[in-house]
Every structure is written in C-alpha cells, then in structure tokens.
Amino acid sequence: MRAFVLDGYGAVADHVRLAELADPVPGPGDVLIEIHAASLNPIDFKMVHGDLKRVSKYQLPRPFGFDASGVVTSVGSRASKFKPGDAVYVRASRDTIGTFAEQIALGENLVALKPATISHPEAASLPLVGLTTVQMFGRAGAKSGQRILIHAGSGGVGTFAVQYAKHLGLHVTSTTSSKNADFVASLGADRVIAYDRENYLQQDGNYDIVYDTLGGAFTVDAFKVVKRGGVVISLSGPPDRDFARREGAGLLVGIVVWLMGRKVYAASAAAGARYEWSFTESNGDQLRDIAALVDGGAIRPVVDRKFDFEQLPAALTYLEAGRARGKVVLKVR
Template identity: 40%
Template sequence: MKALTFKRYGKSPEIGFAEVARPTLKPDELLVEVHAAGLNPIDNMIPTGIFKPVLKFQLPATLGSDLAGIVTEVGSRVTRFKKGDAIFASLFDLGTGSIAEFAVVPESAAALKPVNLGFVQVASIPMVGLTSWQALKERANLQAGQKVFIPAGSGGIGTFAIQLAKHFGAKVATNTSTGNVQLVSSLGADEVIDYKKQEFEKVLRGYDVVLGTIRGDAIEKSIGILKPGGKIVSLIGPLDAAFARARRLNFILRFVFGLMSRKIIRLARKRNVTYSFLFVRPDGSQLSEIGELLKSDRIRPVIDKVFSFEQAKEALEYLALGRAKGKVVVKIR
C-alpha cells in the first residue's frame, strides 16, 4: 500500500511516498481504509528527532496521527466495531501513522464517525479534540463560570478548545491577529485580544486556567494573569519530571526534564499557581463524547485547507508555515 513516510531523523528525513506492507491485525485492532488524515504540528516535529527519546517508531515510519475511514477487518477480540463501520481515531504515540491507504487502529482508540459530518471534517478532530478535552476537563477540571485563556485562538487547538470551554460554561479569552478576530469571536470567545495591538499579559487578570500553546516566553507571562490557585496546562513544554515519571523514562531523562521545567515551576509556586505539561493520549471513549458534541452541532470543525493524497508532503509544508486558520487535512479517498 502507499504511505507517506520518513526514513531517518534529523535535517534530511527524506519524507516521501513509499510502498509499504499492508499492516496485519492483532486481536484487539481494526484495519481501516483511510479516507482522510488530519495534520498536526507535531507531525512535522517528529522527523526532526526532537521527540525521539519519548516517541518510538520503527524506521521508515508512516507520518500522521489523525484519521477517519471505514473498517475493513476486525480482530478476533473486537466487540464494539464491525466491518463497514465509519470511524475516526488518533494514532498519536502508538508508533504508527495515518497518511496511508490503510491503517491499524486499536479498538480502544476508535470512535464511530458522527453521521452528520464527512470524513474530511471528522479527520480534523481527534488530536485537537482529545488534547482540549484532556487539558481542560481532566487536568484543569474547568468549571462553569471560570475564566480560561486560550492563546492562538485561530489555530487548530484554539478553534476547538474555545468551543469546548464554552460548552463547559467557562468565560474564554484568546489572542489572535487582526484578520482572525471575527473567526474566534464566532466560535464563542468572550474577550479577544489583537496581539498586534495589545499584549495579553497587560490586559487579562484573575484567570483560573491558561492553556499553553505558544512557544517562547508566553508561558512565563501567563503566570501573571492567573489568580492564586490557578493552573497552567502546557502543550508545548517545557517537559517536566512528572511527565517523565508517568512514561517510566529513565533517571537521566527525569533529571533533564526536571531541569527544563525548574524555572517555570519556581515562578508558578511564587504566585501560588501550578504548572504541568500535557502529552495527549488516544482515547476512543473520549472521542465518542466529542462525537456527540459534533453530532449536535455544539462544536463545529474549522478547516483551513484540504490537500489531495498526492499533495500530502506539500500539506505538511503548508502547515509548517503556521498560518492555518483551523486544521489542514489530507483527503486520501
């Protein structure tokens, strides 16, 4: 079968199409004919090798994390799905990829596709949906009436997280460029800061939660907008020792990650707020709940651009520019 792969880590990963063997099933897995694959920034980061100590791939490896498609075969222990079911899933952190004609999906990672949406729309959801759910609901325990700051509101995470936070009953602030103010407002943002005109840390005060989505010094600046007891849940680092322990990494990596996060944790403690790093995990039951929100139109996918399967490499290059409003999706069938 045809798949978009990378051959090595580093500056020249040799990303391109290759003929690879159709995957074989374990008893608890589904073979899925992929109709669309959603792209995420980490898909461009993985071939650089930055996550090599954490994410395990056998090279050459298929790129991509999100997919939507049709089940063509089920393992002997699968009970929740059957041949012909339309599903969506995240394969992130499972050592396999989605930008291919077929993919193997663990039953535990899959959810039925909402009937009111097409494969392209649904493929845009898994990673941003699960990341937002796990950050806002699980880690931050966001409650109705609380205030959350979701930076970069027009991006893939931002467009979903704003809608999810509003569904939870929170007040949402975000920042974006002038041209995207109307978009994030239409998604439910209560306070929109044009970062070309204002700095968020000079405007916002008394927030309960910050979702860390912007690299640089934005995480440190976010500490000042939180009330005592507030929480920063970072999706972009720095990685912390708690993350290393949860993944049972060796002592050296625990020590290194502890050093990386020492400054931000110290600054947070001075303000009586907490910092943690979140690494999203596949979860079919959570995707099912997200699917219900999509089915009822309480959350809508936001897609910037759709590329053909043959343009998958170009799609990754476009995503790397950092200008997408919402998600970039590869239509495979």
C-alpha cells in the same frame, strides 16, 4: 498499500517519502480501517525534525501521522465494537502512528464512530486536538463560570478549545492576530485580544485557567495573568517533572527535563498556581463523547486547507509556517 514513511530525522523534503508497504493485518483486538482523510498536527513535523527521538524510540523507516477518518474493512477475532462498513475516526496511539496511509490497523478501544453529520475530512480534523483539550480541561477541573485565557484561538487546538470552553460555560478570552479576530469571536470567544494591537499581559488577567498552546515565554508569562489557586495547562511548555519517570526515560533525560522546567516551576510557586503539561492519550470513549458534541451542534470542525494525498510534504511545510486557521487535512481517498 501506499503510505508515507519517515526514513530519518531532519528536513521534511529529505525524510518524508511515499512508499509501497504490505497491507496491515488486524490483530485480535484490532480494526482495519480504510483511511479516507487524515489531519496534520505540529507533532508530525516535530517528529520529522527528531524533536521526540529521545522519548519515542521509533525504528525507521516507519509510517507516521496520528489522526484519521475512514471506514472499517475488517475486524480482529476478539474485536466486537465495530463491523465492516462502519464510518469511524481515530487518534492513533504513539506506537500505532501511521495515518498518512491508505489503511491502518489499530486497537478498537482507540476508535469511535465518526460524527454522522460531518464529512471524513472534517472528522479527521478533530481527534488529536479534541482529545488534548478534553483531557487537559479535565485535569484543570474546568467548570462553568470560570475565566479562561486560550492562546492562539485560531489554530488547530484553539478552534476546538474556544468552542469546548464555551460549551462548558466558561468565560473565554483568546489571543490571535487582528486578521483572525472576527473569526475567533465567531467561534464564541467573549473577548479576543489581537496580539498585533494589544498586549494580553496588560489586559484584565486573573484567569482561573490559562491554556498555553504557544510555549516559550508564553508559558512563564502565563503565571502573571493566572489567579492564585488557578492552573496553567501547557501543550508547548517544558514537560512536567513527572514526565521522565512516567516515560521510563533515563537519568540524563530526567536532568534535562528538570533543567528545562526550572523557570516555569519558579513562576508557578511564586504565583501560587499549578502547572500541568501532558502528552495526549488516545481514547475511543472520549472520541465518542466528542462526536456527540459535534452532532449536537456544540462543536464545529474548522478545516483551513485540504491537500491531496501525494502533497503531504507541502502540507507539513504549510502547517509548519504557523499561520493555519483551524486544521490542515490530507485527502487520502
């Protein structure tokens, strides 16, 4: 099969190349999927740059990419949930990444039937952003009536999160640029703050939850607008203090993580609000629930651009520019 492999760390143009690999063979608990579409996430170009090499020790060259939608072509001897011909979607786990490829074999517990009402490219756009948001909102205890600030409502994560928060009955404020303000309102946001016209720190704060998709100063500043007893859930801020232990990382990584987080933890203590950060976990059961939300009309996928399979490096460069409105998808078949 053809697959894109990562063969070193650095620039996309230097280290992402198309290769001919042996077809994957499903293990006993696996399904083999013929991939029709894959979607890109910022973690993909971060991985190319080597940002994760201290915590995820990959042997290179190796295929990469997390999200896919496709059709099951065979199943392992102990796999019983799916059969050949099933249309499925998946977020690969960190040790099974490799969706920028024509096929992938992975554990059936990571997989779900794809939403029936949408195409493969649309289905491929959902797993990582959907699982991240469902898991983080769960950790925040998000519930109806609460006020949430979602940064970057026009991005891959934000387009899902705004719709999911509305589905749960939260009051949603979201930031984006003025060119995307009407679009984010069309996803259901109650209030859109265009960052090139207004400063979100000067608007009504007092949020129960801040969903920080931007990191940097946005993570510390989240504690200026979250209410006492509230929670800041961050995808791009410093890892939480439990991270190094959870990942089995060494003392040096533990010290680095502690130092990275000290301003955020000081802000959290001063504001009397919790800080939550996490790597997303793959989960087929949660993908099944997300498919039901899509087929029930609560969530619609938002695909910004589709690229042909051979154009993965261009697609990664496009995503890295940081201006995508929704998700960037690779057409594999």
